[in-house]
Amino acid sequence: MPIGRRAFLAGLGAGATAQLWPACGALASPGAITLTAAPGTAQIAPRDMNPTGVWHYDGQTPGPVLRVPQGARVRALLRNALPDPTTIHWHGIRIANAMDGVPGMTQAPVEPGGEFLYDFVVPDAGTYWYHPHRQSWEQQARGLAGALIVEEPAPPPVDRDLPVLLQDWRLGPDGAFDEASLGSMHDFSHAGRLGNWTTVNGDGDATWPVRRNERLRLRLINAATARVYTLALKGLDGWVVAHDGMPVPPSPVPDRLTLAPAQRTDLIVDVSAAEGTEAVLAVIDRQGAYAAVLMPVDGLARPGPEPAPAPIARNPAPMPGALDGAAQVELKMEGGAMSGLASARMSGREMGIRELVEHGMAWAMNGVAGMPDAPLLTLERGRTARIRLVNYTGWPHAMHLHGHHFQVVHDGRPDGPLRDTLLIQPRETGEIAFVADNPGDWMLHCHMAEHMASGMMSWVRVA
Ligand code: C2O
Numbered sequence: 211m212p213i214g215r216r217a218f219l220a221g222l223g224a225g226a227t228a229q230l231w232p233a234c235g236a237l238a239s240p241g242a243i244t245l246t247a248a249p250g251t252a253q254i255a256p257r258d259m260n261p262t263g264v265w266h267y268d269g270q271t272p273g274p275v276l277r278v279p280q281g282a283r284v285r286a287l288l289r290n291a292l293p294d295p296t297t298i299h300w301h302g303i304r305i306a307n308a309m310d311g312v313p314g315m316t317q318a319p320v321e322p323g324g325e326f327l328y329d330f331v332v333p334d335a336g337t338y339w340y341h342p343h344r345q346s347w348e349q350q351a352r353g354l355a356g357a358l359i360v361e362e363p364a365p366p367p368v369d370r371d372l373p374v375l376l377q378d379w380r381l382g383p384d385g386a387f388d389e390a391s392l393g394s395m396h397d398f399s400h401a402g403r404l405g406n407w408t409t410v411n412g413d414g415d416a417t418w419p420v421r422r423n424e425r426l427r428l429r430l431i432n433a434a435t436a437r438v439y440t441l442a443l444k445g446l447d448g449w450v451v452a453h454d455g456m457p458v459p460p461s462p463v464p465d466r467l468t469l470a471p472a473q474r475t476d477l478i479v480d481v482s483a484a485e486g487t488e489a490v491l492a493v494i495d496r497q498g499a500y501a502a503v504l505m506p507v508d509g510l511a512r513p514g515p516e517p518a519p520a521p522i523a524r525n526p527a528p529m530p531g532a533l534d535g536a537a538q539v540e541l542k543m544e545g546g547a548m549s550g551l552a553s554a555r556m557s558g559r560e561m562g563i564r565e566l567v568e569h570g571m572a573w574a575m576n577g578v579a580g581m582p583d584a585p586l587l588t589l590e591r592g593r594t595a596r597i598r599l600v601n602y603t604g605w606p607h608a609m610h611l612h613g614h615h616f617q618v619v620h621d622g623r624p625d626g627p628l629r630d631t632l633l634i635q636p637r638e639t640g641e642i643a644f645v646a647d648n649p650g651d652w653m654l655h656c657h658m659a660e661h662m663a664s665g666m667m668s669w670v671r672v673a
C-alpha cells in the first residue's frame with residue numbers, strides 16, 4: 211500500500227505528504243443526545259507526532275456523526291465544558307428560529323458550565339453539519355464541528371454511506387495546535403486563517419479499503435473556517451447527487467470539485483480502479499495533491515458497475531418561482547486587504563479604517579462593519595426575496611443564509627440547485643432568490659469565519 215500511495219501522489223504531481231482517512235463514525239439515535247463541548251486532545255497530526263490540543267464534542271473532532279430520519283424531532287443537549295461561551299448552529303437545517311444557535315440573536319450564549327437543549331424538527335433529508343456560532347474563527351478552528359445526516363425514507367442504494375468532513379488545521383512542527391496564529395488581523399483582512407494540515411473525519415493519516423465496483427455515497431462537508439477546497443477523484447466514477455443537502459438530478463462528477471467553507475456535495479461513486487491498485491479522493495491545489503484518502507482496492511463487490519442511480523426525491527423546501535413582485539435589495543461587500551475601504555459605520559457611528567481595525571473590523575456590508583441594527587430586509591411570511599450580493603473586494607466569500615435555501619438568479623430567473631451557501635468570486639455578483647417562509651431573524655453572512663468576525667454579517671427578518 212505505501213507503494214500505491216507514492217505512485218498516486220506522483221501521478222497527481224503531489225509534493226507534500228499523503229493523508230488518508232478512515233471510514234467513520236458513531237451513529238446517534240434520534241431522540242435525546244448529549245453533546246459536551248470540551249477541550250481535549252486528538253491524534254490529527256501524523257502518527258509519529260504528538261496528539262494535538264483541540265476542542266471537541268463528546269471527546270471527538272469532528273463530533274459524532276448524527277444520523278436522523280427525515281422529519282424526525284431531534285433533541286440535543288449542549289453541555290459547555292469549554293472555557294468560553296458557545297452555541298450550536300445546525301447548518302442548513304430549515305429550523306425553528308429559536309433553535310438556530312446564533313448568540314445574541316436567537317439565544318443567549320451558553321456560558322461555561324451551562325447547557326442548552328436544542329429541540330427541533332429536520333424537514334429536509336440530506337447532508338448538513340453543526341458547529342458553534344460564537345467566535346467560530348476560534349472554536350471551529352480548534353475542532354468544533356460535526357456531520358448531521360438526515361436520511362431519506364428511501365435512500366438510493368449504496369454499499370456504504372460515508373460522511374467526508376474536511377477540517378483545515380494550523381499545526382506547529384511537533385503537531386501542536388498553533389495558538390499564536392489565532393486572531394491575526396492579517397488573516398482576517400485577507401483569505402482568512404488558512405491551515406497547513408487537512409484532516410478528513412479527524413484523521414490526517416489513514417487508509418480506507420474498498421472493493422472494485424463497490425458503490426459509495428460520499429457526503430463531502432467543508433468544515434474549514436476559510437479554505438475553499440478543490441477535490442479530484444481517481445478510480446472512482448459517478449455522479450453529483452446533491453448540494454447543501456438538496457438533491458439534484460445525477461450528473462457526472464466533474465474533474466474538479468469546488469467546495470467552499472460550509473458547502474456540502476453528495477456523490478454516488480463506483481470504485482472503478484482495478485483490484486490491487488488504489489482509488490483516490492484527493493485535495494488538490496495548483497501544485498497537485500496535498501492531501502488524499504487512498505482507497506486500496508481489495509476484492510470485488512460485484513462483477514460490473516451498477517446502473518446510474520435514480521434521482522433522490524426532492525425535499526419540501528420551497529423553490530422560488532417567478533420573481534415578479536419579489537422584494538429586492540442589494541448587499542455591497544467591501545473591504546479587506548487592498549480594497550481601499552475608507553470608512554464604515556460601526557456601533558452607530560462612522561469610523562475611519564484605522565479605528566475600524568482597532569475594533570477588529572476589516573470588512574463592511576452596505577457600509578456597516580459587523581451586525582447592523584436594522585435588518586437588510588423585512589419580509590412578510592411567504593414573500594419571495596432576491597438579494598444581489600455584489601463583491602467589490604479582492605477576495606472570494608462564501609455567503610450563507612440561515613433558515614432558508616435559495617436559488618441563484620440567472621437572466622432574471624431562479625436557476626439551478628437549492629443551496630444555503632454561495633461562493634462569490636472577487637469582483638463578481640451573485641444574486642439569490644428564496645421564499646421567506648420561515649419566521650424569525652436570520653443571519654446572512656460570509657462563512658469564512660474570520661471575515662464574519664471582522665465585519666461581514668447582516669440579517670433578514672421574516673415576520
Ligand atoms: Cu454555518 Cu451562520 O453558519
Ligand code: CU
Pocket residue numbers: 606607608656657658661662666
Ligand atoms: Cu468572506
